[in-house]
Amino acid sequence: MSICFNNEAKQFYLHTRSASYVMEIYEGCLAHIHWGARINQAPLLDELFPHYVGGGFCASDLPGRITDSTDILPQEYPSFGSADLREPAIQVRFETGDGLIRFRYHSHRIYNGKPAPEGLPSAYGTEDEWETLEITLLDEFTGLKAVLNYSIFYEQDLLARSAKIINSGALSCELQQAASFAMDFHDDRFDVIHLPGSWGRERHIQRTSLDHTSIRLDSKRGSSSHNQNPFLALVRPETTETAGDAYGFCLVYSGSFMAGAFCEQFHTTRVQMGIHPHNFSLRLTPGEAFQTPEALLVYSGKGLGEMSRKFHRVIRKNLCRGNYRDTARPVLINNWEATYFNFDEEKILTLAEKARKIGVDLMVLDDGWFGKRDNDNCSLGDWVPNLRKLPSGLDGLAKKVNAMGMQFGLWFEPEMISPDSDLYRAHPDWCIHTPGRPRTEGRQQLILDLAKPEVCDYIINTLCGILGSCSISYVKWDMNRNMAEVPYAGHGHRYMLGLYRVLETITGKFPHILFESCSGGGGRFDAGMLHYMPQTWTSDDSDAVERLYIQEGTSLVYPTSTMGAHVSAVPNHQVGRITPLDMRSKVAFMGRYGLELDLNKLQEAELDKLKEEITFYKAYQQLIHCGDFYRLASPYHSNRAAYQIISEDKNTVMVFLFNVTGIPHMCADRIHLQGLDPDGVYVDIDTDKAHDGSALMYVGIPSDNRRDMLSTVRIFKKQ
Ligand code: GLA
Numbered sequence: 260m261s262i263c264f265n266n267e268a269k270q271f272y273l274h275t276r277s278a279s280y281v282m283e284i285y286e287g288c289l290a291h292i293h294w295g296a297r298i299n300q301a302p303l304l305d306e307l308f309p310h311y312v313g314g315g316f317c318a319s320d321l322p323g324r325i326t327d328s329t330d331i332l333p334q335e336y337p338s339f340g341s342a343d344l345r346e347p348a349i350q351v352r353f354e355t356g357d358g359l360i361r362f363r364y365h366s367h368r369i370y371n372g373k374p375a376p377e378g379l380p381s382a383y384g385t386e387d388e389w390e391t392l393e394i395t396l397l398d399e400f401t402g403l404k405a406v407l408n409y410s411i412f413y414e415q416d417l418l419a420r421s422a423k424i425i426n427s428g429a430l431s432c433e434l435q436q437a438a439s440f441a442m443d444f445h446d447d448r449f450d451v452i453h454l455p456g457s458w459g460r461e462r463h464i465q466r467t468s469l470d471h472t473s474i475r476l477d478s479k480r481g482s483s484s485h486n487q488n489p490f491l492a493l494v495r496p497e498t499t500e501t502a503g504d505a506y507g508f509c510l511v512y513s514g515s516f517m518a519g520a521f522c523e524q525f526h527t528t529r530v531q532m533g534i535h536p537h538n539f540s541l542r543l544t545p546g547e548a549f550q551t552p553e554a555l556l557v558y559s560g561k562g563l564g565e566m567s568r569k570f571h572r573v574i575r576k577n578l579c580r581g582n583y584r585d586t587a588r589p590v591l592i593n594n595w596e597a598t599y600f601n602f603d604e605e606k607i608l609t610l611a612e613k614a615r616k617i618g619v620d621l622m623v624l625d626d627g628w629f630g631k632r633d634n635d636n637c638s639l640g641d642w643v644p645n646l647r648k649l650p651s652g653l654d655g656l657a658k659k660v661n662a663m664g665m666q667f668g669l670w671f672e673p674e675m676i677s678p679d680s681d682l683y684r685a686h687p688d689w690c691i692h693t694p695g696r697p698r699t700e701g702r703q704q705l706i707l708d709l710a711k712p713e714v715c716d717y718i719i720n721t722l723c724g725i726l727g728s729c730s731i732s733y734v735k736w737d738m739n740r741n742m743a744e745v746p747y748a749g750h751g752h753r754y755m756l757g758l759y760r761v762l763e764t765i766t767g768k769f770p771h772i773l774f775e776s777c778s779g780g781g782g783r784f785d786a787g788m789l790h791y792m793p794q795t796w797t798s799d800d801s802d803a804v805e806r807l808y809i810q811e812g813t814s815l816v817y818p819t820s821t822m823g824a825h826v827s828a829v830p831n832h833q834v835g836r837i838t839p840l841d842m843r844s845k846v847a848f849m850g851r852y853g854l855e856l857d858l859n860k861l862q863e864a865e866l867d868k869l870k871e872e873i874t875f876y877k878a879y880q881q882l883i884h885c886g887d888f889y890r891l892a893s894p895y896h897s898n899r900a901a902y903q904i905i906s907e908d909k910n911t912v913m914v915f916l917f918n919v920t921g922i923p924h925m926c927a928d929r930i931h932l933q934g935l936d937p938d939g940v941y942v943d944i945d946t947d948k949a950h951d952g953s954a955l956m957y958v959g960i961p962s963d964n965r966r967d968m969l970s971t972v973r974i975f976k977k978q
Contacts (some may be wrong), residue, residue: 441529
């Protein structure tokens, strides 16, 4: 058993391969003792607090104990109710007007497997892979319960936490906040790593010393957003890629969220994450319950790299689903940056034919194929093909593309409605709005109110109708604005539940279709969406240099298998930068490879080069997406970047070397490989030269730094 309860010590132990998580029932409170390197037995909490600390301004709600105040006690799901005046995980307003909760241990159970939070995305797996501890806390004054869920995934030192709040009392209440988890670390010697950004520059790595203060990361935008990702890591100041403690937290949710690390007077750190309490409120009448989203918690004692690889393995195999989870995916060409709205059937077929000749498998038709949409002013919601542009309709076009030997894919923005659309004229009340207030548009569009079941049903029926009517192998599911004028507090979460129902139904009905989510690029790149769609368009910014930053930031949590990455034209449409085709292609190798440019404008030599690149990518895509990813050198710290992917059997190693800006008159850099067998012999497949594993790791390989925008891929096979 990896989870056990020591009845005498009243301690819970959750052991994974190299970590332990320990809690103690202390005067009925659920206290946190340890999460980190694996231990056999923890001291009792009283032994860890040998002298009295309270007094002062800490009220004594645990009289007679050394730790006589919950204001000092390290806790697992703190509430506002008596002495603990730190950040609460849960806030409630009862009919009586008060908001006091005093949770105490009520019961627990331990079982194999892992429950799936109803209606929400979550990690999954077999009964052998997961084991669960469920602890019920009760406030005896109101009957409010919190059922805390701890599911462990032994192999990857991963813990999935969530909470179910049950009103088992006689009074109704407004639930104003319910974090997915909370936890108190004993000290605050941490750096916080998070992924802020904006459109076109998503998920840039930020590392900040906690320094006895508090850091709150959030999105109040109705989606996980470009601006912050629902992820944070706490690391020791000395933690590096390869050494030191790293605690990673990732919320499996796509709506507004809040994540925080809060330092307190005794230099402790409370970390928590969940649905954003801002504008959140939910009525719980007696007997009703609320389920929080799930959070994934990973511990690594070997630095950030190992933390990321643990997240990658679980997200790849135990969060993403569907036919494409493990199989190779088609190399695609998307017409967006090639034509924007200015296309017709002939242009698309010419592009497809050129693409087919160089090995592309899938032609994706982006925005502009429906209604009267020639720009972004109209027609969202009118999912009827524009016969002026596509005279043989979707079916005719799909058949022609198929006849070339290619698959056909289509762009949708199903959650949106243009005020200038037949759908809006028929259902002006279907968009998110508050009666009597303006309907603020973003990109000239409004959002369909997925909190309304009839709107969800409409989307399901419309999409299923189109997807069933012709041969569509791929869908790009876009979402291009944030929410405004939401009609009531708690609406955002109802919207997400509606969206998840729509996604579950549609993806379930069309398992052969590869779905890619998108939100103006990576505005909804989160573990929630990845549960339904195994890849996300990483960013609208396809510039190779910017992508190094974005993809490295994304790789802190999400595997290469989830990142859409395309080769686009130069000068780049977002930043105007000119980068060599070779570099654009090598950067795109580290994701789900595709093209997004007008092939008619390329020289023959460039087309030949792309053909070679696609052949190479196809030969190695399983290695790239199923292997272990290492960050060897970071563009955040220097003018270069280097990454490594090693196959699961450890026999094939792929190394990516990039030099962004050249340094004149300088010796070559050395890049040190990682995770090899030190006694193994590795042969470079280009030169046939054998290398000693330990030398590749500890002496390193040279990386040319003399010129701008250099890129090299080297492959080593173990003999
Ligand atoms: C968003 C997407 C782009 C493209 C356009 C179409 O911005 O991120 O890739 O699909 O919409 O309007």
